[in-house]
Amino acid sequence: MSQLTQQPLPYQSAAPPQVIVSAQGVCRSFRMGRSDINVLQGVDLSIRRGEFIAIEGRSGSGKSTLLHILGALDAVDKGSVAFEGRDYTRFNYTAGLGLKEFLRRTIILFHWIPLLLLVVDAAFYIAFAHDNPKWMKIVDWGGGTALAVIGVHLWLWVLYNALWFFSWLRNYPAERQVAQLRNKEFGFVFQFYHLLPELTVLENTLLSPMVEKSWLGFRAQRRTLVKRAEELLQSLGVGHRMKHLPSELSGGERQRVAIARALMNNPRVLFADEPTGNLDEETGRQIMGVLEKLHREQGQTIVMVTHDRSLARFADRTLILQEGRLQKTDNVES
Amino acid sequence: MYKILLILKYLRRRRIAWVSLIAVTMCTALMLIVISVMGGWLRTFRELFHGVNGDIMVDATSMQGFPFYGEMVKQIEALDFVGPGHAAPVVRAFGLVNLNGQRTQGVQVRGYPIETVSNVNDFDASLYRQHISRIDAKAKLADPKLHLTEQERKYFTELADDRTSPSFALAKTAGIRVFPGDLPTDLKIPADLQDKLIYLPSERTMLYRGEMSDADYVRLMALSTEPEYQDAIQTLYHFSDPRRMFRKTVGDVRNWSGMILGDGVASIAKDGTGRDPSLWRIKAELMVAAVPIEGNLPSAENAPPVRPYWIVDDSRTKVYQIDSNTVYVPFDILQQDLQMTEKKSEDGSITWPARTSEIDVRVKPGTDLNKARDKIAEICEQISREQMATGRFAPANGFNVLTWEDSNRDFLGAVEHEEILMLFLFGLISVVAVFLIFCIFYMIVVEKTRDIGIVKSVGATSGGVAGIFLGYGLAIGLVGAGTGFLFGWLVVHYINQLHAWLGRELHIVIWDPKVYVFDSIPNTMNPKEVIIICSVSVLAAVLGALVPAIRAASLHPVESLRWE
Numbered sequence: 022m023s024q025l026t027q028q029p030l031p032y033q034s035a036a037p038p039q040v041i042v043s044a045q046g047v048c049r050s051f052r053m054g055r056s057d058i059n060v061l062q063g064v065d066l067s068i069r070r071g072e073f074i075a076i077e078g079r080s081g082s083g084k085s086t087l088l089h090i091l092g093a094l095d096a097v098d099k100g101s102v103a104f105e106g107r108d109y110t111r112f113n114y115t116a117g118l119g120l121k122e123f124l125r126r127t128i129i130l131f132h133w134i135p136l137l138l139l140v141v142d143a144a145f146y147i148a149f150a151h152d153n154p155k156w157m158k159i160v161d162w163g164g165g166t167a168l169a170v171i172g173v174h175l176w177l178w179v180l181y182n183a184l185w186f187f188s189w190l191r192n193y194p195a196e197r198q199v200a201q202l203r204n205k206e207f208g209f210v211f212q213f214y215h216l217l218p219e220l221t222v223l224e225n226t227l228l229s230p231m232v233e234k235s236w237l238g239f240r241a242q243r244r245t246l247v248k249r250a251e252e253l254l255q256s257l258g259v260g261h262r263m264k265h266l267p268s269e270l271s272g273g274e275r276q277r278v279a280i281a282r283a284l285m286n287n288p289r290v291l292f293a294d295e296p297t298g299n300l301d302e303e304t305g306r307q308i309m310g311v312l313e314k315l316h317r318e319q320g321q322t323i324v325m326v327t328h329d330r331s332l333a334r335f336a337d338r339t340l341i342l343q344e345g346r347l348q349k350t351d352n353v354e355s
Numbered sequence: 356m357y358k359i360l361l362i363l364k365y366l367r368r369r370r371i372a373w374v375s376l377i378a379v380t381m382c383t384a385l386m387l388i389v390i391s392v393m394g395g396w397l398r399t400f401r402e403l404f405h406g407v408n409g410d411i412m413v414d415a416t417s418m419q420g421f422p423f424y425g426e427m428v429k430q431i432e433a434l435d436f437v438g439p440g441h442a443a444p445v446v447r448a449f450g451l452v453n454l455n456g457q458r459t460q461g462v463q464v465r466g467y468p469i470e471t472v473s474n475v476n477d478f479d480a481s482l483y484r485q486h487i488s489r490i491d492a493k494a495k496l497a498d499p500k501l502h503l504t505e506q507e508r509k510y511f512t513e514l515a516d517d518r519t520s521p522s523f524a525l526a527k528t529a530g531i532r533v534f535p536g537d538l539p540t541d542l543k544i545p546a547d548l549q550d551k552l553i554y555l556p557s558e559r560t561m562l563y564r565g566e567m568s569d570a571d572y573v574r575l576m577a578l579s580t581e582p583e584y585q586d587a588i589q590t591l592y593h594f595s596d597p598r599r600m601f602r603k604t605v606g607d608v609r610n611w612s613g614m615i616l617g618d619g620v621a622s623i624a625k626d627g628t629g630r631d632p633s634l635w636r637i638k639a640e641l642m643v644a645a646v647p648i649e650g651n652l653p654s655a656e657n658a659p660p661v662r663p664y665w666i667v668d669d670s671r672t673k674v675y676q677i678d679s680n681t682v683y684v685p686f687d688i689l690q691q692d693l694q695m696t697e698k699k700s701e702d703g704s705i706t707w708p709a710r711t712s713e714i715d716v717r718v719k720p721g722t723d724l725n726k727a728r729d730k731i732a733e734i735c736e737q738i739s740r741e742q743m744a745t746g747r748f749a750p751a752n753g754f755n756v757l758t759w760e761d762s763n764r765d766f767l768g769a770v771e772h773e774e775i776l777m778l779f780l781f782g783l784i785s786v787v788a789v790f791l792i793f794c795i796f797y798m799i800v801v802e803k804t805r806d807i808g809i810v811k812s813v814g815a816t817s818g819g820v821a822g823i824f825l826g827y828g829l830a831i832g833l834v835g836a837g838t839g840f841l842f843g844w845l846v847v848h849y850i851n852q853l854h855a856w857l858g859r860e861l862h863i864v865i866w867d868p869k870v871y872v873f874d875s876i877p878n879t880m881n882p883k884e885v886i887i888i889c890s891v892s893v894l895a896a897v898l899g900a901l902v903p904a905i906r907a908a909s910l911h912p913v914e915s916l917r918w919e
Contacts, residue, residue, distance in 0.1 A: 086913075089913050092812075094811075094812055094912045094913050094916075095911075095912075095913045182905065185905065185909060186905075189817060189818075189908070189909070193816070193818065196816055196817060197816055200811075200814045200815065200816045201814060202814075203811075203812060203813065203814040204813060204814020205814070209812050209813070211916065215805065215808070215809045215812070215916060216809075217361075217806050217809055217810075218806075219361070219364035219365065219368050220360070220361075220364060224360065228357060228809075228810070228813050229813045229814060231357040231360060232357050232810060232813050232814045232815050232819070233814065236359055282813070
């Protein structure tokens, strides 16, 4: 595993704070039909450097949501999450029920009405009004109204898109920061691997540097990057699969590739969302072995979410998420 | 970097995108073909109309014409942008022509001063015998496959070097179509006649140059008893001296003036064998409708005479409307028949000056036509004013000065409108391509929702994700426009071959030369139009990808990762 160690990044050379990610009073609710479901109701958590944390909970307890929030993939309703003291929950993913949302709903609600009106109008014309000048007025009125509604509709749509564009533009600097965080500081391993089906194993592994760098920048460092990706894949035991597509791999192999992708940019924290959830027991153990080795040999900070209590033994600390809060803290010495 | 990689992968792996690629290709090709053919058609139209008219026309407002044209021509020629010989008066009239006593047809008659008319328009190049046959002769001389005989080679060389055109003079050569096998193979033509009796196997024609004397006729007839040969010699004897054709005609028919027929008018005198060289010896009778200067219609006592002409050539300007019903005669004769020459009243107090229907002017290349027109109008009006001020002349009708574009505005405008209409219709069809791209891209975005979540989870911004799909649209636009251009170019370049094939194999004739004026479909592309159309195609593809790209960009990473 020694080949995984790379030159430390500039910010790593300075004395890093003990706590990398800290969450305070994190609340998150989802709207299901007409009622709100409060998934997280004030979660406090500190992730320290070199820790292996397991977050346990039943299905639907909100552990994945917590992981997404910690990993800057989702926003909070209340509370804050900070990376090395910098709050990164400012980026607003949910537009809320602002003008934009109102427009969107209006457009969706009314977009079939003018068409319906036109069809009814045409049917009325064909059936009754075409030889009756008295009724032609109604046809004219119906057609006119339909066209007017279509016109208004079109304008609303244009307005909506313009609003979307401006809010996107306004959010862009914040979004960029969060995107950089995801790219450089965090790595994700998902239950369903989430590899891009069109890319080969090697290309999937190289995804984060490819996202980070421009075409020219990537070309310039291509050799180093490919070498590192190859080393990673070798060390994870999938070195012989580099040219294959994800669809040609077994579940365990895919998860190893996903881990390699997550480690490619040397993340400060590795987030794993049920990494063994989709694997058989033996393969799951192997994957856990890989994560444990990473933690033990390189001091990789890992936050893992699982519903499997037996996996908790790999972690330094196990947190249980119950009723929207972290109920119990277990300290397990590794 | 990931954008380019993903675009390339999607282009290769997503077959559905090829449908939009084909749509862009077809629409680009369609637009290119339409605009090239229609645009080429319009260009050719313009060139031909330009060729028929000259650059600027001083046009009479009435059929009686306008006076003082001699002075006008002189002063116009003195302009620095015209030059000597580049202005010519032309008389126009309506008439009835009768060819060879067989058929009578209503025609437009144009009286050309033959010496200068080829300086102001392309009339010279439209003449079959005097121009086109010379070019044909050159082509035949250059064609090694034809295996010309010694005599043919000599004849074609002489024809190609002839520089006497254009002229209303009667052709010195009579010809008859003969078929292979008609002539005896062992014919021994006397040495002194070898220059006169010419057999052209490549044209299946026998010619006799000059007038065949009775003695020569007897000698030639004695050479062979084969009836086809004797028939041919007899016809040549008959045709070679015009006097023999009309025994009853008083006076020397050789002094009749020449007439040039529009090739549509000429075709009524032809038999099924096509161009018959003997056509140039057909008698035509022309009666023109003169409008006396007093303004009323001609009465019985001053009715215009029926004048006989020799047909000396046929003209093919390629403008069907002109070729089908126009005959050309010498300016002086037509002017005289139209009673447009100078005339004095019986007591000598009033003079009606000589008149013409129009003056055609060709200006030097690069001259601003509108400015030239205004200048010429100024000159002509001044001359008219000055001459009238002398008080010697009766009041006369006026004239307009027009550029060739002004005078054909209605027709050219109609063609231009047609082009715009076609472009609009096909543009509308091409909008379908934008919607097709939109639908396909939307499908791809929906299908790739999870992938969008994945790239966002490794740090792609929404701008980057939008960039993937916009770039994808751009790539499809570029490739589609490229292949569309290629396809369009191939079709346009080989459109005549394609059309010929359609006509031959499937009996579909789309381009009827009668309606569309030209023999061949225009097959050139304008680089400017190509660039515009290809850019619009690329833009349309990007536009079709825009909304799907916005949707992809606005996807929430977690929601898209959970997408089933």
